[in-house]
Amino acid sequence: MKLKCINCAETYPPEMLYSCIKCDGILEVYYEKDFVKNDSNSFNANLSNTMWRYSSQLSVEHHDNIISLHEGGTPLHFSDRYKKELDGFQGELYFKDETVNPTGSFKDRLISTAISKAKEFGYEKVVCASSGNAGASAAAYAAKSGIEVVILAPQSTPKEKIVQILSYGATVLLVKGHYSDSYKLAKDLSENYGFCNLSTTFLNPYGTDALKTVAYELDNQLKGEMPDYVLIPVGAGPLLKGLYQGYSELNKSLKSVGATIPKLIGVQAEGCSPIVSAFESDQEIVSAWEGSNTIASGISDPLIGYEKDGTYTLKLIRESKGVAISVTDEEIKKAMQDLSQLEGIFAEPTGAAPLAALKKLYEKNMIDPNSRVVCLITGHGFKDMNIYQKMDNNIHYIDNVNDIDSVRRILNIPT
Ligand SMILES: *Cc1c(COP(=O)(O)O)cnc(C)c1O
Ligand SMILES: [Zn+2]
Secondary structure, eight states: EEEEETTTTOOSSSOSSSSSSTOOEEEEEEEEEEETOOOOOSSSSSGTSSSGGGGGGGGGOOOOOOOSSOOOOOEEEEEESSGGTTTOOSSSEEEEEEGGGGTTTTHHHHHHHHHHHHHHHSSEEEEEEEEEEHHHHHHHHHHTOOOOEEEEETTOOOOOHHHHHHHHEEEEEEESOOOHHHHHHHHHHHSSSEEEEETTTOOOOOHGGGGHHHHHHHHTTTOOOOOEEEEOOSSSHHHHHHHHHHHHHHHHHTTTTOOOOEEEEEEETTBBHHHHHHHHHTTTSSSSSSSOOSSOOOGGOOOOOOOOHHHHHHHHHHTOOOEEEEHHHHHHHHHHHHHHHHHOOOHHHHHHHHHHHHHHHHHHSSSSOOEEEEEEEEEGGGGGGHHHHHHHHHHOSSOOOOOOHHHHHTTTTTO
């Protein structure tokens, strides 16, 4: 195992490095041996239903260092009802439900690995810049491991997310400005004050590497059948890279000649869509976004200071023959309601954004009606209750318990 720069291909021994020393490029974990399909390593029966069943393909060297709260191994739901909203759709639609991760988002895969590596490297304190979910995750895994943790989050972070982070006992610094400001401060703390940086952009190569397990699991759940499209909410893009990498490795292991990977659809919110903006104007380079404004806090990332993360993500989207698309807050809210009311999945705005994008793309005839589609539902509805509270609902107050007539009226029970 080595670290390898995606830019200049320089390699480094597996130490705690956050970017290429020569060119500042993004580093990735590089394994000498190819992925071996079905090499599920049941070293610990407790972990066999988690993403750590793939530990032989992950970067933690000593299993004693694994800090797990049961991340990954998430369900794949087949859609019966939402599917009908897509007029004439004859294909298969699935939801990969990442909301059931221990702290309610897929970030647990990344943080579980990054903090296990921090332990392996002997760190006693970690820092994480977060729009909420990575922070909750870092706080929980730090609690589990006894490592000191500081979370930096924008002051606009949803209250539920902050409360969750605090509940795990983390120290929280609410930083004025947007996510990129918190990110800058986290970098300073890790460069100068001995913190291991768990921030979930492309900084921590060990953390981002673990997101390929989403693809491994999908491959297993779909019995080797590949989706035609995977729709993914995109902030900086490590999750999308995980899908790209996972499917590329699967292809390689099967030695399938000319094999393709699913078309990866990167979904952003209209109020913060730097990658979509570059995609739509046929640019290769992503520029930072100014004035992010959306209810989708999980992807409200303007990329200021690490625009190269967006550029890399855009490149992977294009290589997969996918597209980048933005959705409005109104479209996201509708998707949240559809997802909960037609499928029983309760997601935060970001988590439902792929559904909004699917509808939009389908209506533009950009999704084949006979295709196999997977939406990644990335974060739990409990994380942002405020949005749901403002939506229409079906609540009625019964002041007199003996007044069965009004109850019957409400429930449409005829006399
Ligand atoms: C962080 C996050 C994303 C975006 O992930 P990236 O890997 O930064 O692109 C999507 N959804 C949720 C719920 C998140 O917390
Ligand atoms: Zn380099």
